[in-house]
Amino acid sequence: MFTKDGVCDWCKKHAQVKKLSYIDGKANFACKECYDTAKMDVRLYNLEQASFVAQMQSQNTHQQSA
Ligand SMILES: [Zn+2]
Numbered sequence: 001m002f003t004k005d006g007v008c009d010w011c012k013k014h015a016q017v018k019k020l021s022y023i024d025g026k027a028n029f030a031c032k033e034c035y036d037t038a039k040m041d042v043r044l045y046n047l048e049q050a051s052f053v054a055q056m057q058s059q060n061t062h063q064q065s066a
Helices: 035-065
Strands: 005-009 012-023 027-031
Touching: 005 027, 012 035, 027 035
Parallel strands: none
Antiparallel strands: 005 012, 012 027
């Protein structure tokens, strides 16, 4: 629901926006026009973060066992 009055983080226009949450707790707001792009961006970001975290965890495990 685009019920929040705010500024879109993608086109920077003042509009009715919808909140998009990131895996790390951050959030951005997107307007109706940007929402599809925003959803893709957030999905990619979350995938990157997830693989980054997994990488860090495997590195830490490696260091601890060495
Ligand atoms: Zn927008």
